Amino acid sequence: MEKIKKNDLTTSNQPLSSIEMGRDDVNLICTYGKISIWFGRKVPDLVIGKILIAISNVDPAAIHEYEIVCDFEKITEYESFGFILVSYAKVEGGYRATFHIPFTSKKALLHLTELICNELRVKDLNLDLYWTGDDSDIIRLFDVLRKIDKWKIKSISYKEESQLQSFEKDID
Incomplete structure (x- = not known):
């Protein structure tokens, strides 16, 4: 599989439409205005916390x-x-x-993490977040989340293309 570097996300002259990233037990789709996350039942609590804190650090208004x-x-x-x-x-x-x-409140994030973990004892969970993220925020979020074990880009879509570019890559 082809490797991807952070710079590969910024080499296109076209603005990002969305980035899908994650691992086998979690999937995150970032677009302008919204982050959709699927958590599988087996995702570790630590990974949930890292994802929520990363989003909070990139956009506290989420x-x-x-x-x-x-x-x-x-x-x-x-x-x-x-x-x-x-x-x-x-x-x-x-x-x-x-x-x-x-996401400005660490206390609220702690309780959200607890709610997510409790729900995952029963079933997978879909979670929608609303944020003010743009291309640079999406790239910053990816840059933080790529440090999570086995995290990879699953697809990238660009705006204003007749054909959306999508590809699967492994992270260095």
Whole structure:
């Protein structure tokens, strides 16, 4: 397989549309405005933490929107985790509460990691994050995440092409 270096991401004159990267147990797709992550059940807790911290370091304005149905009293508990209450409404079984989990808060990230790990005990998990990342942020994020064992680029898509370029590479 062809090797890829950080400079290979910046040699194209075209802006990035998306980069898909990861390993066998985690897949991350970065685009402008959104990061979608698939966590497999076997992904180590340490890798989850490294990914969330890397995103936080590249774009502290990133957030995850978390929705739960719970007792009214639990809403305050989630707020004490650093989650920001966006809305709540009475529904059958309690209250539907929507929170933003800010990546500026290490406490909120710790609790998000815990929520992810608990969910992974039962099934794989898809997680969407919203960020303000651009080409340079996507490249910076890749540069940090490539240090995770077996992390690789799975595909790169460029904007304004009649044919999107996609390829699979191993990381040096």
